[in-house]
Amino acid sequence: MRKKPRFHSLKKLKVRQDMSRWTLYSLSQLKQPNVSTRTFFQQKWTAKADTRAYHGEQIREKKWARLFKRSIPAVVPMDHKYLARHDGSEQAAGRGAGADSQDKQRTPPMTPYMQMAYYPIERRLDTAIFRALFASSVRQARQFCVHGLVTVNGKKMPYPGYMLNPGDMFQVEPSSVMFATGAQKERSSTARRVAKEKAAARAEAREAAGGQTPRQPKPRSAVPSAGEEPTPAELRKHLQAMMDDVNGVLAEDVGAKDKQKFRAFRQTVKRAISLWRNASPESISTLDTQFDFLKTQLAGRAAPSTPATAPDAIQEPLFSEEDQAKLRQAFEKLRLETEHTSAWNSRNAAAPYATPWRPRAYMSAFAFIPRYLEVNQNICAAVYLRHPVARPGLAEVPTPFHIETGQLAFNWYLRRR
Amino acid sequence: MPPRIRSSKFASLPRPTPSQSSSARPQSITQNTQPSRQFSQTSCQQATLRRRKFYEWLNGPGKQLKEPLPDSTNYLGAYDRYGNLVRAGPGYQRGAAKPQAEGESKLTETTNKAAAPTEEAKTPEGQESLDELESAARKEEVEKKDAEQDDSKLPPETAEDLRPFPLNQYFRSQSVLSEDLREAIYQRVKRDGATVSLASVEFGVSNERVGAVVRLKQMEKEWIAQGKTLAVPYSKAVLNMLPTTPHIDTTDPKNKGKRPIVHEPINDLIVHPATRQQLWVPVAESRHFTREDAGKAFDNSLLPADERIPHPELVKAERELASGLSFEERRKLAEERFAVETAQKKREEEAREAEIRAQKVVPQRRWDFVFKDISVESAGRNGRDVRGVGWRYGLPHQDRKKGQVKIPTKVEA
Numbered sequence: 134m135r136k137k138p139r140f141h142s143l144k145k146l147k148v149r150q151d152m153s154r155w156t157l158y159s160l161s162q163l164k165q166p167n168v169s170t171r172t173f174f175q176q177k178w179t180a181k182a183d184t185r186a187y188h189g190e191q192i193r194e195k196k197w198a199r200l201f202k203r204s205i206p207a208v209v210p211m212d213h214k215y216l217a218r219h220d221g222s223e224q225a226a227g228r229g230a231g232a233d234s235q236d237k238q239r240t241p242p243m244t245p246y247m248q249m250a251y252y253p254i255e256r257r258l259d260t261a262i263f264r265a266l267f268a269s270s271v272r273q274a275r276q277f278c279v280h281g282l283v284t285v286n287g288k289k290m291p292y293p294g295y296m297l298n299p300g301d302m303f304q305v306e307p308s309s310v311m312f313a314t315g316a317q318k319e320r321s322s323t324a325r326r327v328a329k330e331k332a333a334a335r336a337e338a339r340e341a342a343g344g345q346t347p348r349q350p351k352p353r354s355a356v357p358s359a360g361e362e363p364t365p366a367e368l369r370k371h372l373q374a375m376m377d378d379v380n381g382v383l384a385e386d387v388g389a390k391d392k393q394k395f396r397a398f399r400q401t402v403k404r405a406i407s408l409w410r411n412a413s414p415e416s417i418s419t420l421d422t423q424f425d426f427l428k429t430q431l432a433g434r435a436a437p438s439t440p441a442t443a444p445d446a447i448q449e450p451l452f453s454e455e456d457q458a459k460l461r462q463a464f465e466k467l468r469l470e471t472e473h474t475s476a477w478n479s480r481n482a483a484a485p486y487a488t489p490w491r492p493r494a495y496m497s498a499f500a501f502i503p504r505y506l507e508v509n510q511n512i513c514a515a516v517y518l519r520h521p522v523a524r525p526g527l528a529e530v531p532t533p534f535h536i537e538t539g540q541l542a543f544n545w546y547l548r549r550r
Numbered sequence: 551m552p553p554r555i556r557s558s559k560f561a562s563l564p565r566p567t568p569s570q571s572s573s574a575r576p577q578s579i580t581q582n583t584q585p586s587r588q589f590s591q592t593s594c595q596q597a598t599l600r601r602r603k604f605y606e607w608l609n610g611p612g613k614q615l616k617e618p619l620p621d622s623t624n625y626l627g628a629y630d631r632y633g634n635l636v637r638a639g640p641g642y643q644r645g646a647a648k649p650q651a652e653g654e655s656k657l658t659e660t661t662n663k664a665a666a667p668t669e670e671a672k673t674p675e676g677q678e679s680l681d682e683l684e685s686a687a688r689k690e691e692v693e694k695k696d697a698e699q700d701d702s703k704l705p706p707e708t709a710e711d712l713r714p715f716p717l718n719q720y721f722r723s724q725s726v727l728s729e730d731l732r733e734a735i736y737q738r739v740k741r742d743g744a745t746v747s748l749a750s751v752e753f754g755v756s757n758e759r760v761g762a763v764v765r766l767k768q769m770e771k772e773w774i775a776q777g778k779t780l781a782v783p784y785s786k787a788v789l790n791m792l793p794t795t796p797h798i799d800t801t802d803p804k805n806k807g808k809r810p811i812v813h814e815p816i817n818d819l820i821v822h823p824a825t826r827q828q829l830w831v832p833v834a835e836s837r838h839f840t841r842e843d844a845g846k847a848f849d850n851s852l853l854p855a856d857e858r859i860p861h862p863e864l865v866k867a868e869r870e871l872a873s874g875l876s877f878e879e880r881r882k883l884a885e886e887r888f889a890v891e892t893a894q895k896k897r898e899e900e901a902r903e904a905e906i907r908a909q910k911v912v913p914q915r916r917w918d919f920v921f922k923d924i925s926v927e928s929a930g931r932n933g934r935d936v937r938g939v940g941w942r943y944g945l946p947h948q949d950r951k952k953g954q955v956k957i958p959t960k961v962e963a
Contacts, residue, residue, distance in 0.1 A: 143600040157612060158604055160626055163717050204823060210680060210815035216856050217868030221841030225833070245720040266788055286961040298960050299758070302765065307781040314784060399777055419771035468774055475780035490783045492791070497618035498626055500791040501714050501723035504814060507759050508726070509766035510785035512773055516762035524818070526720065527680060533715035 147186040148533050150263060151270030152499040165535045180541030184534055188251035189260070191275060192294075200253040201546045205246045207523040242526030249523050249530050250543035255505070256520065258283065258303060259293035264531070265508045265515040266500060267305045268313045269493065277313075282306040297517040304514040308485075315486035316493050327482045371408065372431065375401045376456065379463040387469045395470050398463060402427070424464045428457060475511075503529050614644070618791050622704055623723060627713030637705050681709065683812050684724065712793060723793060727755070727763065727813065729785075731797035735760055736767035747861060754812030757860050817859040824849035863887065 138145070141155035148159045166176055189197055254260055259275040262283065268274035277283050278293040284304045285295065297303065318324065378398040385394045406417055409430060417426045478489040502508055505522075508515040521529035532539060611633030618624050630636055635644075712722040727735075735753055738744045739760065746764075750757045773780060795813045798805050831847045833839050845852040856865045866887070870880050910921040929938030933945055941947075948954055 143604055154608055154612070157615060157626070158607055160715065161607065161612070165717070204826070207821040208818040209821060211817045211819045211855055211859050213817055213859070213861060213864040214868055216859075217865045217872060221844060221854075222838050225839050248718065248720050286963045288961050290958075290961065292957040295957055295961075296959065300761075300963065301961065302762075302963070307779070307784070311781055311784050314788075396777070418775060419768070420775045421771070423775065467777075471774045471777050472780070472782070476782040478783045490787075492618060492787045494616050497624035497791045498615040499714060500618075500623075500788060501625075502726050502792060504724050507762035507766065509732070509763075509770060510788050511780040511782060512766065512770050513781050513784075514766055514769060516766065518756075518758040518762055522818075522820075524680065527722070528720045531715070531721055532718055535717045536720060539718075 147183070149190065149270070150187055150260070151272070152493065152496050153270070154495050157495050157498055160533055163533060163535075166538050166541060168537065177541045177545040180534075180538045181545040183538060184251065184532070184542040187533060189254040189257070189271075191259070191272060192254070192257075197254070198546065201250070202253060203547060205249045205252060205523060206520050207244055207246065210524065244523050244525050245528040245536060245539070246523050247543040248528035248532055248536060248539040249521065250539060250546065251532065252521050252530050255503075255530055256296045256517075257293065258285065258290060258295040258297060261297055261303065261506065261515070261517055262305060264503055265303075265506050266314065266502060266510075267310045267513055267515070269496075273313055277305055277309055282309045299517060299519045302514055302516045304512070307513040310513045311490055312485045314493055314496060315490050318485065318487045321482075323482045331483075367408065368431070371401070371405050375405055376459075379459050382463045382466055383459065385466075387466060387473050392470070392474075395467060398467065420464050420468055424461065427460070432457075501531065503531055505529055618787070619644070619704070621790060623707060623712060623791060623793055625712060625714045625723060627716040628707065628711035635704075637708060637711055639705070642704060680815060683815060685709070707793065725793040725795045725813070726789070727759075728794040728796050729789065731755075731795060731813075732763050732767055734797050734799070735763045739764050740768070747863070750816055751861060751864065753810055754814065754816060756814055756816050756818070759814070817861055817864070819855050819859050822849070822852060822858075824852055 141147075141149065141153065141159075143155075146159040146162055148163065149156050166180060168176055171179075185194070185197070192200075255264065259271050259278055262268050262274035262277060263271045268277060275293040278295075279291060281289055281291055282305055283290055285297070286302055287304075290303070375398075378394070378401045381394040382398045402423060405427060406423060417423050481488045484490075503521065505518050505520065506515050507518055523529070534542075611629065611631065614629060614633050614635065615624060615626065628635060628637065635642070709722060712724075713719075714723055715721055731753065735749055735755065738749050738752065739746065744752070746757055746760045749755075750760045753760070755763070770780070795811055798808050798810050800808065800810060825848050827848075829847055841854040841856070845854050856862060859865070863884075867880070867884065870883060875883070908923075912919040912921075924939045929935050929942065933942050949956070
């Protein structure tokens, strides 16, 4: 059998969709197509081969040929002031009557339609993950999909060939993103020791469980479903518990090593909110809304105080001013704590990338995010806003090739060749 | 890579400084003495030549691209073929400039005015020039630069410096929203209750992007509320490598008289397929032939550009301004338009709600059964209509056929 050619070969330089030094070198060696001494067919063939090595080389040619579309989306930016002032008749005014002898009108820049020949591939999930800088190559992005690390609109999407629709949000596991874009880990004695210890612990656990993997304890759902409105006695109890936690949190340092107090406070807040049946978790999902919700509910309870059902209800407001201030402070601290743990970039032998985290070598030369994606790097999520478009002077499909190569490749896929 | 011409202002070239490479991998090739044949003593010349060239390039011109430039983009298009940064001044030394404090702006950012398009001569086609929009953010930096007269700092990028692929002139790395700007958009929509189109006009960000930013930011805040770990080191590193659009807080007294920087053209007109062809329509010279008529000539249902752009209300407001209405009258008209719009939205929402309420739902342990009214007739005459429900006798399923794709085509949000 014929040997499979190298993916990155120095003999035949191909630009690939990844962030490697081989690709960077091929990029620097790229040249314009030779159009003088070769036949049209030869030119088209080479252009197709070169561009296909970059765009969707993981897709079979037949599949791509079915994806190809000859009509390419384009937009023209309009100026609303001009549209308001003119109704379009000024473009024809004076034609033939001698009024069209002004100085030459500025021609808008050319719209590079044929640089967009591969725009259907940009719709694929794996390519979009690579373009959003969540993976270091399209092949890695594909692996992320297949391994179930990618969700689309919150649902797991194991198909790298899923065609994103405008408005789809895709999300990759942040630890995988940090692994993909981070510098590589060097093998070290610590890492080896940690791995050995881990393996030993696993083996021990397996032994203890009698050859079975140990069952993870199920997280207890801490939502006591009460009636529509909690009774004042219940409320007071919860309030006391929450205030205890508040005091604990305020005593704690933000970067504290054991985060149990923060966690406990988070739990009590959740429990307090779940007392109200009508409060859906969607409407109070952020810290600010949680705080506002608690404030209004707890403070508002005291004033009308339902005299019919509970005449012995506490008459003083459940929340005093200083309690409110304290609660606000505790919420602020909760936010800071989360951000601190996220930003804290420490040495961690268990992480699959070099720690403290730093971007991988040569990443900056490939770091760009096209406009058809909106990316939030903090949560490693992105929204596919629209299909890539051509506009005057700009094609949104990132392609490393000269315009003539693009034209030749586009012409190859028009059926008549 | 086409050679980039260095401007003549540089007397001495900034030599690539050896950066402390933390990677242990040897970047230079050791002399390969493997013979080409088993019986031959000659070493394999071809392969080593190529490899030598590769490593020569990596250790020479390519060395600058290994680590990111602090507070700047670092693309292949910014270097000439010898690995010199084209835009760097003679006094520039890589790694000499300290990373700026957090409060200060990045190189691509500007904290100055003149960002919004001022009273420049409009193009006859009624189009916005993308280049001007993008360079506006960088232009101000030049003035600041001149005032400072600091050679050790980098000037802002030109359009050429933003090319990751030097051969492709029609692609460049476009700026992304900075963290501040995202937060400001989120606050404007969520806290102040601004509509998406209003926020879009205010920040110079397209409608879809405003929606996406709010959605992503909401999710980020949920993560913080849940105590999940965010990828902050990654985020900081990536945003430092990309050109970003800064946020200019107009409520801040420090920024008095400045206008927010326009991130992207917000009134993009989609090229309608019917207008792709050339048309010859003879029209009497006396006829007042407007955009509307031109649209009709292409396609009977084609609306004029004023109504097809994402912000038709801007055109209407501008017309009212031109017609000389007073501020009060214009505000009244705008409010009327807004009321009509909200009423329409409310009606649509109610219709959707009513449809959901009409369904009978039987909740089960894992799944809910939903019963809808359907009609047998909807299967159509040949029984193959997509609205048809259930299996019909004599009609085999198509899903095992060749070419039938099983990958889902959409995921409900």
